[in-house]
Amino acid sequence: MSKQSKKKEAKAQNDQKDNNKSLRYGPMPTFPRQRIFTRGIIVISTLIIVYFTSSNDKTTIFASQKESLAQRVHTIDCSDSYKTEISSYPDCVPEKCGRAVTDKLITGKETDVLLQLAKSAFALGSSDGGASILDLHSGALSYGKQFVNIYSLDNAKNVFSPQDFAIYKIVKSKIHHAIAHNFGVDINKIFLTHPTFFSKMTNAEAKTIHDEYWHEHVDKETYPSFHYTSLLYLTDYGNDFKGGKFIFTAPNNATVEPRRGRVIMFTSGAENPHFVERVTSGTRYALTVSFTCDQNEAISDPNIKEKDL
Template structure:
């Protein structure tokens, strides 16, 4: 009987010890699983943050690439239904993005060496802090000490080349496209925004923001990672962001409707220069090239 009871007691003790060992082992595995799942969650959150903030899901054009052509297909929106009365029906084309290296294009941002963020050559509007100054009115007869006719001719030549490139890519006549306002040089740095107009990084649709835009083009005048950090152009597509890294002389263009929601990343350091030149299919919204008067 004693032996029997002893076995029972021993079995009970072993059972308790095994139970405690099993619980300890289970706790360790739960702890490991918790740590692993936490690490995975942090990684996913970090990746999600990077994708949403920096648009790293897909890079359409790296700054180091010397591109000739690159095309991305996107579904058309209904923003162009009103254009059926024009000869050109927008967004029938497959093209979203095109990059062309203007190897001949010299630096043309001398006019932005001040703290200005936007300069419109057509109207002479120059942003200074919270206000706009009319550059032509301010300098008057001395404006030719700031600009030369060669500068304006260079601008016109570049505009014409961009227009022809867009027309060829979309398979339309360049005579059916009209330059539209605003066209402007932009200067962006890491200075803290002082007004809502300085907050360039918000997602937007050009046709909503500017109204007359049908085709938007951007000519970059400085290099990503060399002249500035951040400041990449991001197409915000469903499920993924598609990013263009600026390179001096590179042109990207796209239809301006809701199929191309986009934003610009915040510039973290340095200065980013670019020119925005856009076109319309409606001759009523067309403007002439700027002239030096």
């Protein structure tokens, strides 16, 4: 038998074996949805990997603009540097460090008065960049690329009234008591300190380093006299402006969305690093009021009579 004939015979025998297997076991089953199922598993696995590998970029909402909060508190460990520094003032050491937010402390009328005061003052002068400030105590007002004393401006006589300063003092007193209560310190051992100021933020391009408000920082490092910081928001995130959220970077970018009349309070040490997002549209107004344990750094309430307006 030739080689070619042997090959044909071997192939015929193999084909017969395959046919016998098919008859015995039946055709191999197929799964028309197998590819879709496999792709689904791959997609889910990818999402899980992305979630865990990007955990450092996650944010949490500490207080949204739509919420009306009686009080929300987040307790965190005091930083070593803060504990060491504040131990020099035993009656001023907080029972706990952290941050708190409330929408029930300042009334709508009080907020409206302070907002109008801020708008009237900034009408006299603002930064060429995106961030302007007004310090009622020193009179410092952003003006182009520098600062002027607002009380030296003739038009300032039409901005302030005794009632404005009275409302400011009431608001400051409410925040003072809230900080003492929330952090468990003697109210007579914490004092108003400088700078305490109104801020106006827009999406204008920064012209000086003072306009770059969006950098992460620690208040105690920026303002050495600070031990307790508070902010009162005078306008609404999402309605009056976009962007401009306040973010505690540790842990997990805890975010506060400004709400008119909302107050946030926090210990000023390295346990509370934070920044403000860049405003993308509209105008964001707020009032920063801060307190110190060092009586040598205390300031008095601003008094319109002392300004000789």
